[in-house]
Amino acid sequence: MTQADDILSVAAAWRAAGEKVALATVTQTWGSSPRPAGSQLAVTVSGRMAGSVSGGCIEGAVAEAAMKTIETGVPQLLDFGITDERAWEVGLACGGKLKVFVEALA
Amino acid sequence: MTPATLAALAAARAAKRPVVLATSLPDGAQMLLPDPAAPADLAEAAARALDRDESGTVRLGNGEWFLHTFNPRLRLIVVGAVHIAQALVPMAALMGLDVVLVDPRRSFATTERFPNVTIMTDWPDEAMDALAPDSRSAVITLTHDPKLDDPALDRALRSPAFHIGALGSRRTHGRRLERLRELGHDEATLARIKGPVGLDIAAVTAPEIAVSILAELVAVRRHAGTRAAKEAA
CATH class of the missing domain: 3.40.50.720 (NAD(P)-binding Rossmann-like Domain)
Incomplete structure (x- = not known):
């Protein structure tokens, strides 16, 4: 949990400095997902990034979704896994499944 | 996450108070627990999450919640x-x-x-x-x-x-x-x-x-x- 802590503080600091920030959090995992629930990734419109929600396989897709959430203000619950066509596209090679919640820091 | 929630979470962590950030899925409504206004089943699930020191998703009577535990260091x-x-x-x-x-x-x-x-x-x-x-x-x-x-x-x-x-x-x-x-x-x-x-x-x-x-x-x-x-x- 220490890592999740750090990311939240980083995201809060970015927000306080006037950045537009989204926070992605692993909410559920199945199989061999590399990061446990609670792992977080913070991204900004200006392109800053901290933390991770996987071994690096899905960060790009999550960051893309985060931009949309920042723009619309609407949170998203993303599904990644071997049963999901998206997973092949973004390459979750480990064979795990996970859900990621993406929200904007208002 | 609203600025009020973020501030409350930061204050709890600074004071080394164990708290759970509960997020309703997928709509994103949030609540910081313990909170006397919380429904009993959510309060119970949050207490269990803190005890186990684990974050995760639970299905309760009123929908699905992601419980993110923030425990102070042991x-x-x-x-x-x-x-x-x-x-x-x-x-x-x-x-x-x-x-x-x-x-x-x-x-x-x-x-x-x-x-x-x-x-x-x-x-x-x-x-x-x-x-x-x-x-x-x-x-x-x-x-x-x-x-x-x-x-x-x-x-x-x-x-x-x-x-x-x-x-x-x-x-x-x-x-x-x-x-x-x-x-x-x-x-x-x-x-x-x-x-x-x-x-x-x-x-x-x-x-x-x-x-x-x-x-x-x-x-x-x-x-x-x-x-x-x-x-x-």
């Missing part, structure tokens, strides 16, 4: 700046525990023997009163000396510490329990002390004993027995 109070402590303290720090070392014998409790750790040279009862162990604290006594171990154990038993361990043979431990009984502790309370401390891995050297002590701490913290039983069922 604290380990080690009484006795002895040889075993020299192995135990850095290993515990590596595990992310906040370690405090207590020993009034200044020749033992030196920064040369114990670099990078908080050392208290007060008598163990005074040190324990100042440290006020909470439910995120473990207390391990290593001195074998009743003058030092007993007051620390007495205070630990009067605290909600999640784990209490005392080094010493079964015979030593039996005599120790006798003395603590005389201080007014009943059998159920005395059973909280793991003595001899540590999992039985036939440890011999100081680092091996430290591993056995920390392995037991992890097993207690992660509810190892209950989990294995649950998985077998």
